[in-house]
Amino acid sequence: MRSPMDRSFQLRHWMHSPFLPQLIVSLLSFALRIPFFRVPYLSATRCHLIPKELRELLGWGIRRAMTFQPVLSEAFRTGEALIIYFSQTGNTEKVALAIQQGLSKEGLEVITKKVSEALKEDLYDYDLVCFGSPVIHSLPPRPVMKFILGKGNEYRKRKEVRLPAHKIPGKHALVFVTFSGPRIGVNEALPAGKYLRQFVEHLGFEVEDEWYIVGEFHGWEEGSIRGRLGDIRGRPNAKDLARIEEKTIKLVKSLKHVS
Numbered sequence: 001m002r003s004p005m006d007r008s009f010q011l012r013h014w015m016h017s018p019f020l021p022q023l024i025v026s027l028l029s030f031a032l033r034i035p036f037f038r039v040p041y042l043s044a045t046r047c048h049l050i051p052k053e054l055r056e057l058l059g060w061g062i063r064r065a066m067t068f069q070p071v072l073s074e075a076f077r078t079g080e081a082l083i084i085y086f087s088q089t090g091n092t093e094k095v096a097l098a099i100q101q102g103l104s105k106e107g108l109e110v111i112t113k114k115v116s117e118a119l120k121e122d123l124y125d126y127d128l129v130c131f132g133s134p135v136i137h138s139l140p141p142r143p144v145m146k147f148i149l150g151k152g153n154e155y156r157k158r159k160e161v162r163l164p165a166h167k168i169p170g171k172h173a174l175v176f177v178t179f180s181g182p183r184i185g186v187n188e189a190l191p192a193g194k195y196l197r198q199f200v201e202h203l204g205f206e207v208e209d210e211w212y213i214v215g216e217f218h219g220w221e222e223g224s225i226r227g228r229l230g231d232i233r234g235r236p237n238a239k240d241l242a243r244i245e246e247k248t249i250k251l252v253k254s255l256k257h258v259s
């Protein structure tokens, strides 16, 4: 005969086992396939009368459900893209604007923000997040690092960073880095690109590509003329930017076939 103590232990064990959250997520994922349930649920995640924490929890439920049933990603597509970037001397900004142009031409609604203005953005509100930085002394500069650390902590607290990280269907990212490579070429930019990449991957975004774009080393003429990449003055130039726009259009077209 089991004592009440044993029964209470069993109940607590069951509540904390992975079975209960999995059951809830699977029920939610089936319910979200039904428009009657999905539409008010989605409206609630966007309704500012509902406390932020509750909205975040509902959004978290959607992402868990989408991982469980990838077919849901179609229903939760927002058609919106976010470009976040930092630019010290203007090169990365030019690239960000060329990407913005390409995204808009493909019909996406685009928000473009500098890292300092993007702290309040919820990256999960967007189908595509484009994250760009220059290379400063072989790494992303301080404001970019600050953004990554701040947002990383926020998402960890919200339990969005999973162990192991799962790719959330329908959430895509692009990383772009500008660099001058005066000494060893593109290898000077790879650590920065990989650092940006791992951040978005931790959040469950599928990184579609990393773009490394040559940019003039403003303030160091010799580095822009006699470095590994030759004369890079004026880069990214009109031709570089047209190529970026074209590549962005191709990227969006490819995503339309994925999810």
Ligand SMILES: Cc1cc2nc3c(=O)[nH]c(=O)nc-3n(C[C@H](O)[C@H](O)[C@H](O)COP(=O)(O)O)c2cc1C
Pocket: 086, 087, 088, 089, 090, 091, 092, 093, 133, 134, 135, 136, 137, 138, 139, 178, 179, 180, 181, 182, 188, 189, 214, 215, 216, 217, 218, 219
């Ligand atoms: C202080 C400083 C340090 C830099 N360090 C590097 C470097 O280590 N490696 C590199 O390839 N480029 C380096 N660059 C060049 C920049 O990465 C390049 O010019 C970039 O396109 C600048 O982007 P922005 O104009 O958006 O700031 C440096 C530029 C500055 C101003």
